Amino acid sequence: MGSALRDMCGAELKYRFVFVSSRDCDLTDYAATLRYFNIVAPDAVIHLAAAVGGLFKNMRCKVDMFETNVRINMNVLRVCHELGVSKVVSCLSTCIFPDDKTKTEKINEAMLHAGPPHSSNDAYAYAKRMLEVQSRCYREQYGHNFVCVIPTNIYGPHDNFHLDDAHVIPALIHKCCLAKQQGVPLVVAGSGAPLRQFIYSRDLALLLIWTLEHYDATSSADGDGDAGILILSVDPADEISIRQVVQHIAEAVGFDNDIIYDTSQADGQFKKTADNSKFKRLYGSSRFTFTPIRHGLRETVQWFVQNYQDARK
Numbered sequence: 335m336g337s338a339l340r341d342m343c344g345a346e347l348k349y350r351f352v353f354v355s356s357r358d359c360d361l362t363d364y365a366a367t368l369r370y371f372n373i374v375a376p377d378a379v380i381h382l383a384a385a386v387g388g389l390f391k392n393m394r395c396k397v398d399m400f401e402t403n404v405r406i407n408m409n410v411l412r413v414c415h416e417l418g419v420s421k422v423v424s425c426l427s428t429c430i431f432p433d434d435k436t437k438t439e440k441i442n443e444a445m446l447h448a449g450p451p452h453s454s455n456d457a458y459a460y461a462k463r464m465l466e467v468q469s470r471c472y473r474e475q476y477g478h479n480f481v482c483v484i485p486t487n488i489y490g491p492h493d494n495f496h497l498d499d500a501h502v503i504p505a506l507i508h509k510c511c512l513a514k515q516q517g518v519p520l521v522v523a524g525s526g527a528p529l530r531q532f533i534y535s536r537d538l539a540l541l542l543i544w545t546l547e548h549y550d551a552t553s554s555a556d557g558d559g560d561a562g563i564l565i566l567s568v569d570p571a572d573e574i575s576i577r578q579v580v581q582h583i584a585e586a587v588g589f590d591n592d593i594i595y596d597t598s599q600a601d602g603q604f605k606k607t608a609d610n611s612k613f614k615r616l617y618g619s620s621r622f623t624f625t626p627i628r629h630g631l632r633e634t635v636q637w638f639v640q641n642y643q644d645a646r647k
């Protein structure tokens with residue numbers, strides 16, 4: 335996501351961006367975080383750092399998903415408070431919502447804590463939910479404009495394309511390229527039936543800048559019961575099945591061999607349809623145009639093929 339921000343906004347002279355990678359600073363270490371933030375002295379922070387992975391990594395690495403994320407979030411928000419940073423936009427995920435709610439209704443900001451998350455990613459989900467609690471505490475005790483956005487499944491160039499640990503789109507792009515090269519069928523994990531809303535990382539980059547500039551959790555326009563939380567998503571009508579995603583990827587890669595669905599592997603949540611009406615209300619009449627998924631996938635496949643040597647995989 336940080337690389338997408340750099341691609342979309344890094345050249346804008348309006349702000350001086352500092353992009354921090356894990357090589358620059360170990361955010362799980364409080365002293366290192368304080369030292370680094372002291373040097374950079376930011377006015378505002380877009381907090382995207384996290385231990386993340388797809389369904390299968392979340393199931394396998396629960397301690398890391400919980401502990402690393404809690405430690406990073408504790409340090410980043412605490413240090414921002416100590417240095418008087420006026421705005422922090424932190425990133426959550428739709429996979430952290432109550433599992434029961436996702437089955438029966440569209441999820442919205444007010445439902446975030448109303449029940450346990452899905453067991454496959456509960457470690458990650460509880461750590462991220464605490465980031466929302468912590469941001470709210472800073473707003474209430476100190477009046478800081480610390481807010482959280484909740485994007486749906488993100489994809490795009492610079493993603494992690496690891497075959498086992500990545501999210502569905504980058505994992506399948508990588509698998510599909512290999513299957514094409516080797517002349518073998520593409521094996522997809524699960525039934526292909528689950529539904530997801532995907533957001534292109536370059537669209538989300540623009541929306542993060544908009545959030546930084548315009549989303550104010552202390553304003554009355556933000557609403558009751560869901561203050562400081564904002565879902566950033568395409569419309570519910572744009573939700574598509576994993577099977578459709580696979581077809582689009584195969585088309586973008588130029589893969590025309592067989593596709594096998596391995597139903598012995600997990601499907602995860604069936605759906606987690608996000609209601610984006612709060613975003614639409616606040617964004618207003620200018621209306622944001624999301625990149626159609628086939629277009630975004632074409633660009634992502636092209637990026638992966640061109641950057642195969644250096645891509646994270």
Ligand code: GDP
Nearest residue numbers: 388389429500501502505523524528600601602
């Ligand atoms: P989720 O939205 O949090 O569940 O995260 P993912 O991006 O990992 O998407 C998981 C969905 O994609 C599940 O329904 C999986 O069964 C399906 N899927 C199919 N193939 C793959 C794959 O190679 N990797 C991943 N992560 N998921 C896959």
